[in-house]
Amino acid sequence: MSANAIPVTQTMIRETESAQDRDLLRRFRAGDRDAFTALYRTHQACVYRFARSMTGDRMKAGEVTQDVFVWLIHHPDDFNPERGSLSGFLIGVARKFLKRRYSEEQRWVPLDEATAAPAGVDNGDADTERLRHAISALPFRYREVVALCGLEGKSYEEAAAIVDCAVGTVRSRMHRARALLARKLMGRGCTV
Amino acid sequence: MNRFDDAMSRLAAELSEARAPRAIERSVLAEFDLVKRRKRGKVWVAAAGAIAASIAVVWFIQHKPVQQPSVAAPPAAIELDQPFVPIPYVLPPGPYERVEVVRMKLPVSELIAAGYRLQTSDLGAQAEADVMVGQDGRPRAIRLISISSFN
Numbered sequence: 001m002s003a004n005a006i007p008v009t010q011t012m013i014r015e016t017e018s019a020q021d022r023d024l025l026r027r028f029r030a031g032d033r034d035a036f037t038a039l040y041r042t043h044q045a046c047v048y049r050f051a052r053s054m055t056g057d058r059m060k061a062g063e064v065t066q067d068v069f070v071w072l073i074h075h076p077d078d079f080n081p082e083r084g085s086l087s088g089f090l091i092g093v094a095r096k097f098l099k100r101r102y103s104e105e106q107r108w109v110p111l112d113e114a115t116a117a118p119a120g121v122d123n124g125d126a127d128t129e130r131l132r133h134a135i136s137a138l139p140f141r142y143r144e145v146v147a148l149c150g151l152e153g154k155s156y157e158e159a160a161a162i163v164d165c166a167v168g169t170v171r172s173r174m175h176r177a178r179a180l181l182a183r184k185l186m187g188r189g190c191t192v
Numbered sequence: 193m194n195r196f197d198d199a200m201s202r203l204a205a206e207l208s209e210a211r212a213p214r215a216i217e218r219s220v221l222a223e224f225d226l227v228k229r230r231k232r233g234k235v236w237v238a239a240a241g242a243i244a245a246s247i248a249v250v251w252f253i254q255h256k257p258v259q260q261p262s263v264a265a266p267p268a269a270i271e272l273d274q275p276f277v278p279i280p281y282v283l284p285p286g287p288y289e290r291v292e293v294v295r296m297k298l299p300v301s302e303l304i305a306a307g308y309r310l311q312t313s314d315l316g317a318q319a320e321a322d323v324m325v326g327q328d329g330r331p332r333a334i335r336l337i338s339i340s341s342f343n
Contacts, residue, residue, distance in 0.1 A: 036224050048212040065212045069220040073227050127199035151204045
């Protein structure tokens with residue numbers, strides 16, 4: 001397979017997924033439970049992963065995922081396929097729920113124990129755990145680009161569409177986020 | 193690859209396996225069913241409302257009070273609005289004389305014979321008129337109300 005064939009294949013896969021989503025959405029709007037179940041099973045993982053990257057908490061991520069799909073049930077006509085993919089749209093909805101949750105949580109002062117970095121030996125798992133903790137402590141605007149581009153594997157263009165800002169802004173936020181994460185982990189022997 | 197990127201890759205790989213718990217799917221589908229039931233209920237309520245409205249309309253049409261056709265004046269009737277005209281060759285009532293007005297039907301031919309000029313060629317017609325009767329019981333003046341055709 002040539003190097004040019006990969007993007008073409010990815011584009012074809014996306015087109016197929018998009019067509020499947022459109023068909024499922026049409027049936028879901030008509031009240032088809034199976035179509036909604038298929039939509040949920042297709043897209044719940046990306047919403048859940050994004051929510052988990054953002055919150056660093058399984059339970060909160062689950063709640064946000066539930067909120068997103070319940071919202072979709074009540075707003076079946078709000079998604080416009082011409083403006084992007086359904087997964088991007090649902091992540092955008094999740095982002096709004098997370099933002100609301102974040103602003104509500106700002107009113108509460110967390111306990112020191114809850115925010116303390118995990119201690120342990122300096123092996124790979126510890127680094128991962130520290131990184132997870134450092135990501136969840138990032139400001140929201142940096143955390144979301146790390147979650148989307150760094151962990152979810154979205155392109156800067158896709159992330160820009162979800163976050164609703166310029167691609168350059170995503171790129172600079174990602175750069176800044178990496179610097180912040182590196183600074184937090186620097187004392188523990190990490191380099192960027 | 194440094195430790196940071198390594199940790200990032202591990203975290204991404206770990207997350208890629210993450211799935212929402214099954215309980216969430218159950219509760220989301222329960223919400224879907226609830227919304228669907230509500231929508232169906234709304235459709236039934238709307239249909240019932242439409243049926244009730246239709247029944248009410250039909251009932252109203254069937255029980256609508258039948259309007260009696262208005263009794264229109266015969267087409268030949270000529271409405272007149274005229275003042276009292278003294279009867280020819282009869283003295284008019286005095287300045288303080290008490291009079292009575294009596295409405296009656298008179299043959300047109302009689303009125304013509306009495307000297308009235310009426311614009312009708314039907315001599316068999318009846319004229320409804322207010323007749324002013326003096327204290328002595330004699331008619332003094334007549335005011336025409338209408339002339340009904342004999343036919």
